[in-house]
Amino acid sequence: MPASKMSKKLSIRDIGKELGISITTVSFILNGKAKEKRISEALTEKVLKFVEEVNFKPNMMAQGLRTGKSKIICLMVEDISNNLLFAQVARLIEEEAHNSGYRIIYCSTDNKKEKAIELIRLFRDRSIDGYIITPPEGIEKEIQSLLDEGIPVVLIDRNLPSLDCNHVVIENLNSTNEAINHLIKNGFKNIAFVTLDSDQMQMADRLGGYQKAITEHGLNAYVKKVGFHDSSEQNVNEIASFLKENKNIDAIFFSTNYIGVWGLQAIKSLNLRIPDDIAVISFDDQDLFKFYSPSITVVAQPVPEISSHIIRLMLNALDEKDSEIHKIVLPAKLIVRESSSL
Amino acid sequence: MPASKMSKKLSIRDIGKELGISITTVSFILNGKAKEKRISEALTEKVLKFVEEVNFKPNMMAQGLRTGKSKIICLMVEDISNNLLFAQVARLIEEEAHNSGYRIIYCSTDNKKEKAIELIRLFRDRSIDGYIITPPEGIEKEIQSLLDEGIPVVLIDRNLPSLDCNHVVIENLNSTNEAINHLIKNGFKNIAFVTLDSDQMQMADRLGGYQKAITEHGLNAYVKKVGFHDSSEQNVNEIASFLKENKNIDAIFFSTNYIGVWGLQAIKSLNLRIPDDIAVISFDDQDLFKFYSPSITVVAQPVPEISSHIIRLMLNALDEKDSEIHKIVLPAKLIVRESSSL
DNA sequence: CTTTAACGCTAAATCGATTTAGCAATTTTC
């Protein structure tokens, strides 16, 4: 039998027995309360050394049961495989969470209210310590009840304006406005905006940025909305039809990266040349846009900054160092490439 | 004070008290042991109804402490944000895991042995029930010690041949061989192969598939290896230099999707036309390849099949229904697009 | 009519930590 199998997992009781002291003392020392509880330096050292030697790790379940804390953060995104942004955020917050002794479980809402509510209910009963959420519309009540219980919540990507809750979002309105103005400056006159059929904050703001630019320059608005839950094929066709019906459109803005992908397919299917027939800008950067021929101008989110704000907000809230509500709005960056000027 | 805040969390003790029965009985009923323990149907019904009514959910920590099971599966990938494949797998296994009462925590190894070992050690001490791992080279001992303790492990994407362990991989050799033969059939004679500087199973097999085809047709081999941990820029430059030094290369195979992306950049930087100057095939499908101009031929992994095998293997092993080792090898599919024939 | 078996349920131990309350010995205070 291998040694690994022989060594029953150690408990704090074993440590106490081995050293001839009480488990209380061991616990105090391990929790850094030696000073506070007036344990002698000599004993403290001895215990710490022994614990290190035998590589003792306290049982998380027992700790969790007693303290009510699981040391687990839930990351709830729309779809971890759909939007590269979410996978990147997942990657970036993972390490810092681990460094602070937290693990991360993830789940995907598919941007469906019912699914999000179900998931929150599921996890609430399991003493998850904190929630990082891209909220679909309509889950305000669930979130509020988390907040009422004092459970840290950080909303990301979008905000629920009726809630007084931590969030990290980007300047959707201004950055979209800047992008549309960039098109206008480059001489485009009939600028279309393709977005989701959704009232979510970030979408509303992006549309707002478009409308502001269009209005200020007295241009015609061309807005097309597509369904998040419709198939890719359907949405590609919808965008293609929209372009066929509005042949005077000379520039187009896609308000998310996946809409951008659908849009490029639609444009390709109509054999339109970019930017000669139609200029293109999309929200969210990704390889496809960088390496497309021609390369696609984008409004890029500052993923590392977003992520570090998210995890810092969460860890601070968990520490109870910081009980303030923080509403963080970060600028996005227009990256001009070949697709947006002649 | 809101109602939500008033309702202290229920325990099994409360249920017992409320119904005037012992907690033992409640526990038996909730664990589906009513029949086995000869609890009357009437009482069983009554308890279940009450539990439903008050929406009682057992405390996972207490359950975990008592049973030693956490109901948590660890998904350890190279980098959840780098390789779209992993994010897709993450998405697909998530739902089934939830349906079976498991949650998933994730972590990224960056394909580094030390980091993987550190993570496994970290999680071992926390009673994670099972591990789904894309193993870097050199972590055989850690994995073996998990296996020795009877903890279910499923290796994915690649295999550690010295271990007798569940795994789900694809037919790397055959599928690469088929792709290279496709190039040969289309008249290409000087076919290059760009891969990772790594001895991992899946990479070795892909290289093997290339070499087999080249040898069988008596062609020259052109193999370029790039570093996983080097910067993208560096690798793009390396590939470009390689192509400049071997101007007779008329086709090129990239052995992973991210190498494919670097390769396309290199080709673009040299102003080579695809497929006229150089034909291209890459491993792993993604939007970029589908919508690139010209579209890129790929060896596509059957992501849904892979994922469902992974989660089924894991859940069966956790159930202890199935203590057999399963070694699953799935075929990959050559998707011919514009980039691989004149 | 006694013994055995089946029935329906429960008391109490247990998992491994945290934390409150407090004890005995020593030192300080006045």
Next chain:
DNA sequence: GAAAATTGCTAAATCGATTTAGCGTTAAAG
């Protein structure tokens, strides 16, 4: 030198489940 305070440590309760061993009652067996 007695009372008070400090020091250094610990016993036992607790968190909320699971599970073993067993108890009293009724029905079947002989």
